[in-house]
Amino acid sequence: MAAIGFIGVGNMGGPMAVNLINAGHRVQVFDLSDDLVAKVVAKGGFPANSPQAAVDGVDIVISMLPSGEVVEALYIHQGHLLEAIPDGALVIDCSTIAPHNARNLAHAAEKRGLAVIDAPVSGGVAGAAAGTLTFIVGGSDANFERAKPVLLNMGKNVFHAGQNGAGQIAKICNNMLLAVQMIGTAEALQLGVDNGLDASVLSDIMLKSSGRNWALELYNPWPGVMENAPASRNYTGGFQVDLMNKDLGLAMEAAIKSKSATPMGGLAKSLYAAHARDDHGKLDFSSIQKFFSLSKKWS
Numbered sequence: 534m535a536a537i538g539f540i541g542v543g544n545m546g547g548p549m550a551v552n553l554i555n556a557g558h559r560v561q562v563f564d565l566s567d568d569l570v571a572k573v574v575a576k577g578g579f580p581a582n583s584p585q586a587a588v589d590g591v592d593i594v595i596s597m598l599p600s601g602e603v604v605e606a607l608y609i610h611q612g613h614l615l616e617a618i619p620d621g622a623l624v625i626d627c628s629t630i631a632p633h634n635a636r637n638l639a640h641a642a643e644k645r646g647l648a649v650i651d652a653p654v655s656g657g658v659a660g661a662a663a664g665t666l667t668f669i670v671g672g673s674d675a676n677f678e679r680a681k682p683v684l685l686n687m688g689k690n691v692f693h694a695g696q697n698g699a700g701q702i703a704k705i706c707n708n709m710l711l712a713v714q715m716i717g718t719a720e721a722l723q724l725g726v727d728n729g730l731d732a733s734v735l736s737d738i739m740l741k742s743s744g745r746n747w748a749l750e751l752y753n754p755w756p757g758v759m760e761n762a763p764a765s766r767n768y769t770g771g772f773q774v775d776l777m778n779k780d781l782g783l784a785m786e787a788a789i790k791s792k793s794a795t796p797m798g799g800l801a802k803s804l805y806a807a808h809a810r811d812d813h814g815k816l817d818f819s820s821i822q823k824f825f826s827l828s829k830k831w832s
């Protein structure tokens with residue numbers, strides 16, 4: 534069993550840290566919020582009063598933070614956390630951040646003799662709690678193999694996308710496609726309902742036809758069609774519009790750098806930005822359905 538320093542125990546990091554504790558690891562926890570640290574301590578974690586204290590004597594450091602700016606500030610710039618991590622330790626950053634932030638972290642960590650991977654996740658808060666996350670790893674073969682057993686304590690699938698930064702690229706490609714699928718699904722459902730169809734009947738038909746996709750299958754955006762989907766609880770408790778906007782912003786940034794054409798992703802970014810400005814930023818991303826029902830009212 535390993536000694537693990539865990540930094541950032543919010544919606545995702547909190548349950549991930551608890552799964553590591555349940556797997557028998559010693560987990561030293563730091564977050565800017567003492568209340569969030571206390572929640573993990575109640576499940577068997579050890580509180581740390583600074584990031585430096587969290588990494589004291591550990592074999593592995595895991596972070597789950599809001600943005601690339603925060604990650605770089607903590608490890609490299611203002612926080613200088615890399616200096617405090619024991620020699621030879623493995624750093625696993627699970628935050629969703631820009632590929633260049635992940636590569637900057639990798640370069641700085643390697644200079645210090647630390648192993649580092651980016652390991653953003655898919656699966657949301659429910660997947661974090663259930664220990665069924667998908668990890669998408671960027672890093673060397675050796676560091677991937679070293680991280681795999683501990684990632685499997687928090688998830689069911691672990692993929693190796695390529696070198697450092699590749700995990701982030703794969704993650705933002707996936708989320709751009711997810712946004713496009715969700716918008717297309719919401720648009721099709723609204724079109725059907727506006728023309729007299731029942732949303733459940735139309736969903737069943739499309740599920741067995743060529744329009745079938747992940748949003749229809751597991752995350753229907755029309756309220757009441759799928760009992761356990763966020764749409765059936767007023768779009769609460771899922772993946773926030775604000776986070777989807779962040780991921781689409783990262784996808785657009787990557788597309789500019791690589792001169793890739795992403796017309797559908799660009800449109801998805803604009804629609805989700807408009808939706809967030811309409812006070813929906815904290816709702817689940819399937820609430821984009823409201824955008825189409827509203828546009829009917831305007832016509």
Ligand code: NAD
Nearest residue numbers: 541542543544545546564565566598599628629657658772
């Ligand atoms: P969150 O805001 O709930 O948690 C982030 C935590 O980081 C907060 O508790 C905050 O206090 C802490 N934090 C911020 N700066 C810190 C610092 N300098 N030192 C220590 N702690 C600090 O966010 P979340 O939903 O847990 O998301 C975390 C990451 O996971 C993000 O990069 C997000 O894009 C990604 N993600 C989220 C989901 C989801 O469904 N929520 C799904 C996949 C990926």
